[in-house]
Amino acid sequence: MSARNILLLSSSRLHGYGYLEHARAQLEDLFKSKNVKTVLFVPYAGRNHDKYTETVRSALQPWGYAVEGLHNKVDKAQALRDAQAIFVGGGNTFVLLRTLYELNLVEPIRELVLERGLPYVGSSAGTNVATRSIHTTNDMPVAYPPSFEALALVPFNINPHYLETDANTNHKGETRDERIEEFVAYHKRPVLGLRESNFLRIQGDRATLLGTRAAKLFKADGAAEEYAPQADLSFLLQQ
């Protein structure tokens, strides 16, 4: 059984809420269960690491959590080993994954989360890199990582910020569903479309959909199915 203790957010912002505010109950639930007082923030999906860390600090500090930036640590592998929990923020998924490879942090994070139960919170790009690969990111490929294979903390893919594209538009670019179906057609692997406001909570070998909306699972065989909040998605971990 895996030691996983993971919370994956579709987005860090939700309409009508402050930064991370919609996720407060889920974050506190995870952090309190592990007596987390300090969160190590991984800012590499953003451009200004100091400013980004300050944004996260402004959100978490009032709730009683200290925030440190991984970019400020000289020995990053050691900082990860010492961490009580990590939060990998959103931004550009390609830049984030490239940086994790450049800093040789992919394997250390993977091992700490899977084998030593380091609590992992990811949002948007931080959710993409937590999955098997970044093939289903919505981001523009502004950086070229050495691989699209990611942390693989879970063996399937997620599409964060998932939404159905307006069917009445005159625009001829592909819809989100068409893009995800294209991935499934090539790879025969499932993709969980996680709408803004949704979370995926993983504890060991158990995965639960949280939040206020349904999530759309694009199955490996090309079919799709909606799952309501509180749905048990543990079967996705068995691959």
Add this chain to the structure above:
Amino acid sequence: MSARNILLLSSSRLHGYGYLEHARAQLEDLFKSKNVKTVLFVPYAGRNHDKYTETVRSALQPWGYAVEGLHNKVDKAQALRDAQAIFVGGGNTFVLLRTLYELNLVEPIRELVLERGLPYVGSSAGTNVATRSIHTTNDMPVAYPPSFEALALVPFNINPHYLETDANTNHKGETRDERIEEFVAYHKRPVLGLRESNFLRIQGDRATLLGTRAAKLFKADGAAEEYAPQADLSFLLQQ
């Protein structure tokens, strides 16, 4: 001076028109100038190469052009050398570029277009791969190409299907402008946002914006400027 004879479409479909119909005048202008009777179609951005070739044939044959599929040619480099014109269709940019690399066609196409004036028509993904790199595609990265560097028939980037995202949406995913600005911030290179219905026509060292709408140029310094149809964009070729 380059021998370039290129037509780059934002999209192959435009609301209210049949496949390629909105581009007919531009296509015929290019093909007639070179006495083109047969077009070699490059279908690799799509999944079903035969069906895709048939779609293109159904559009071009009534206008008097024969269409052949590059995927049916045993010696593809020879087929390109023998071609009167090539059309690289849209679909997934990552799949297209990976296939061009796998088949060792990047350098041959580049040389034929730049030095021998092989007429090149690209649409959507076929426009992305014609530019310096595919960093500014809208597509989902469903395949991992050995590089994001592309045919570089022009020394700048294009974002096809360009549109301003609805500013009134509650959705928190990045807007198109934010994504392109992110590319510019990292690379300090210009990106031409080509709206559906627009074309870029390149003859030698002259580039002209065609179509019915303005195009938005995201400049290397972070500023942006709109250009009206018929605008001379030759300055973009001088890099």
